[in-house]
Amino acid sequence: MNVTILPILTDNYCYILESGGVIGIVDPGEAEPVIKYLEEKNLTPDVIFNTHHHGDHIAGNAQIMEKYTCGLVGPAAETQRIHNMTQTFSEGGALSFGDETFQVLETPGHTSGHICFFAPESKTLFCGDTLFSLGCGRLFEGTAEQMWNSLQKLMTLPEETKIYCGHEYTQVNGEFCLANDPENPELITRMEEVRVLRSEGKPTLPVTLDVEKKTNIFLRAQDVQDFARLRKLKDSA
Ligand code: ZN
Ligand code: FE
Numbered sequence: 350m351n352v353t354i355l356p357i358l359t360d361n362y363c364y365i366l367e368s369g370g371v372i373g374i375v376d377p378g379e380a381e382p383v384i385k386y387l388e389e390k391n392l393t394p395d396v397i398f399n400t401h402h403h404g405d406h407i408a409g410n411a412q413i414m415e416k417y418t419c420g421l422v423g424p425a426a427e428t429q430r431i432h433n434m435t436q437t438f439s440e441g442g443a444l445s446f447g448d449e450t451f452q453v454l455e456t457p458g459h460t461s462g463h464i465c466f467f468a469p470e471s472k473t474l475f476c477g478d479t480l481f482s483l484g485c486g487r488l489f490e491g492t493a494e495q496m497w498n499s500l501q502k503l504m505t506l507p508e509e510t511k512i513y514c515g516h517e518y519t520q521v522n523g524e525f526c527l528a529n530d531p532e533n534p535e536l537i538t539r540m541e542e543v544r545v546l547r548s549e550g551k552p553t554l555p556v557t558l559d560v561e562k563k564t565n566i567f568l569r570a571q572d573v574q575d576f577a578r579l580r581k582l583k584d585s586a
Contacts, residue, residue, distance in 0.1 A: 350449050350471045352513060354552050357382050360517045361405050362552065364475060368447025374419075376515055377409030384416060388455070398444070399423035399426045400477025401463040402430035406515060424455075426462030438464060449478050456503065458496025459486030465503065472507050474558075477515045479503065482556045483539070484522030484565045487584065493577035499577075500568060504558070511555035519543050519553035525583050526566040535563040 350368040358378050365386060366373035375398045377383045387394060394417050401424065410421055414433065422444060425534035427448045438444060444454035447545050449468040454462050456479040463486075465476040478486035480503055489498055521532075522538045530536055539560060543553050562568050570576035 350448070350468060352474060352511075352555070354513070354554065355382060355386055356517070356552070358405055361515060362513070362517060362554065363409075364513055365392070366446070367392075367476050368449045368471075371447035373398055373511070374398055374404035374413065374444060376477060376563055378405040380409035380412035380416075383413060385410055387417075391567060393417055394419045396414065396420040396422060398451075398466055398475065399427075399431055399434075400465060400475065400479075400515065401460040402427045403460065403478070406477060407431055421570050424462040424464045426455075427460075430462075443455070448569075454502055456499035458491035458493075458499045459489055462488040463499070466557070467506060469507075472510045473513065473555075474503070474544070476503060477547045479514075480512065480561070480565075480568075481516060481517040481522055482512065482553055482561065483516045483526050483536075483565050484518055484583070485565075485580070488580060493580055494573050496580070497570075497573040497576045504562065504568060506558055508557065508559040508562075510558040512558060512561060517552060517554070519556075520547050523564075525586055526564065527551075529579070529582070530566050530569065533564065535560070555583050 351407045353365040355363045361378045364375040372394045373396045402457040411495040420435040423431045425439040435466045445449040451466045459478045467474045499544045
């Protein structure tokens, strides 16, 4: 699967996927830059993927679907808040996409209906606002326990899994990790890399699950209480 990273809005990432000639769009928070890219590359999208209902992930759906005949897949729990879905998925759902078959994981915490899409063939994960590089989503509609369980679920994926998340928050997230985990050598190395990438205007993604497990303070939490403490601390930082 080929993944193209499209920076949209202020700090969101929309992803354009290609596998076996099939084209997908993950979380189009706005339509214009997506349509511009598709036209430049002469691509016709087959399907839009939505991880959760927030506007910065779905606001481009309607305009893209007006222009192209494409499907819209998203969480079964969000039929009230994501309109015109052509197929909905819950935990364990499987979605064929070109040479890949996406597995759907329910990851409540940031929103109650949040899902992630994992492609085992290419070990690629689209995790919206559940897991960020060096951070995790805020708890808008869920408890710390739900988010902790969602992150634990993502941590069972293969170590080489490439993580594509919904936002470029890595540098700010990483400063929080460093302040609370200053002696972590892998974190120090990752942050050096992140600073270089950002100074060149490049994305810090994808990052592997292996690196995240060693550097992301939320994945390194001892237990759910420790996770909840860190999440609160970050919210008030
Ligand atoms: Zn969100
Ligand atoms: Fe978001």
